Amino acid sequence: MGELLSASVLQLLQCPTCGGALSLGRQRHPDLECVCGSRYPFIDGIVDLTPRQKVATPGTYRTETLLDMIAGSYDVFAPAMSIGVWRCSPLRYVDSENRALGRGNGGVYLKSPIGTGVVLDNCLADYHDVTIICVDSSLKMLRKAQRKLRNHPQEVVYLKVDAAQMPLRDGVIDSAQSFNGIHAAEDRDAFLSELLRVVKPGGFVSGSSLVRSEEPIADALLDRLERHGVFPMMRSASYLIEELRRLECHKFHHSVHGAVVFFDLEKD
Numbered sequence: 001m002g003e004l005l006s007a008s009v010l011q012l013l014q015c016p017t018c019g020g021a022l023s024l025g026r027q028r029h030p031d032l033e034c035v036c037g038s039r040y041p042f043i044d045g046i047v048d049l050t051p052r053q054k055v056a057t058p059g060t061y062r063t064e065t066l067l068d069m070i071a072g073s074y075d076v077f078a079p080a081m082s083i084g085v086w087r088c089s090p091l092r093y094v095d096s097e098n099r100a101l102g103r104g105n106g107g108v109y110l111k112s113p114i115g116t117g118v119v120l121d122n123c124l125a126d127y128h129d130v131t132i133i134c135v136d137s138s139l140k141m142l143r144k145a146q147r148k149l150r151n152h153p154q155e156v157v158y159l160k161v162d163a164a165q166m167p168l169r170d171g172v173i174d175s176a177q178s179f180n181g182i183h184a185a186e187d188r189d190a191f192l193s194e195l196l197r198v199v200k201p202g203g204f205v206s207g208s209s210l211v212r213s214e215e216p217i218a219d220a221l222l223d224r225l226e227r228h229g230v231f232p233m234m235r236s237a238s239y240l241i242e243e244l245r246r247l248e249c250h251k252f253h254h255s256v257h258g259a260v261v262f263f264d265l266e267k268d
């Protein structure tokens with residue numbers, strides 16, 4: 001069992017349904033169990049910590065289906081889309097990842113969402129002394145990340161979650177990174193407040209989000225996706241920046257590159 005989840009990682013987790021402590025079941029193929037009766041299975045080394053009561057709404061369902069479908073080819077088309085549609089150099093993600101990893105060094109680094117882990121794989125070096133928690137709602141994305149990151153020496157944990165109901169205790173994360181997941185969240189307030197909740201006071205939060213009204217070609221694609229029930233309403237850069245400014249934080253920085261807002265902040 002040790003190879004699936006170490007005792008120190010188990011200490012960081014909580015039941016996404018009731019917030020209670022989780023323990024390992026006693027079966028031959030154990031689940032994670034909570035006193036509220038919820039059980040969370042391991043699927044090929046990934047823990048499915050999706051809250052039991054979650055029923056996908058039609059919008060979420062379509063977004064999740066699309067992201068599952070593109071997981072296989074994501075690494076090839078994401079950099080091309082970044083340059084051609086979002087008009088943002090992929091190297092911006094590399095800079096942001098390096099900074100966030102550095103802030104997590106010696107502690108726990110959260111990737112919410114991990115996607116396929118393409119940027120992390122390229123930035124993670126042997127000298128990074130971090131435990132990495134990768135969360136995503138797509139099992140296919142998590143599987144891709146798991147295959148990619150398995151040769152790194154760090155302890156890496158994969159959790160299938162709804163990032164708006166994070167199965168992590170308060171203040172256990174040193175650095176949290178969120179690339180391009182905020183715009184896909186059905187409940188952006190919950191997504192952001194959960195990201196802040198799990199970070200320690202003085203901890204680092206950074207990431208990016210696609211936004212409207214910066215690039216006509218990006219707007220054309222986002223309009224089309226939204227008309228097909230994929231992603232919720234996307235906001236302008238200034239709207240998102242205001243939302244981020246209202247979070248309990250200081251040292252808030254942001255910049256807009258094409259249709260992508262990058263941000264970082266420290267939790268008070």
Ligand SMILES: C[S@@+](CC[C@H](N)C(=O)[O-])C[C@H]1O[C@@H](n2cnc3c(N)ncnc32)[C@H](O)[C@@H]1O
Nearest residue numbers: 067113114115136137138141162163179181184
């Ligand atoms: C466009 S991808 C970005 C992936 C990655 N961060 C990157 O930049 O390479 C968006 C990711 O967010 C995940 N996602 C969307 N909504 C989510 C939610 N509510 N909880 C967890 N993950 C979510 C999707 O499954 C997908 O992997």
Ligand SMILES: [Zn+2]
Nearest residue numbers: 015018034036
């Ligand atoms: Zn519970």
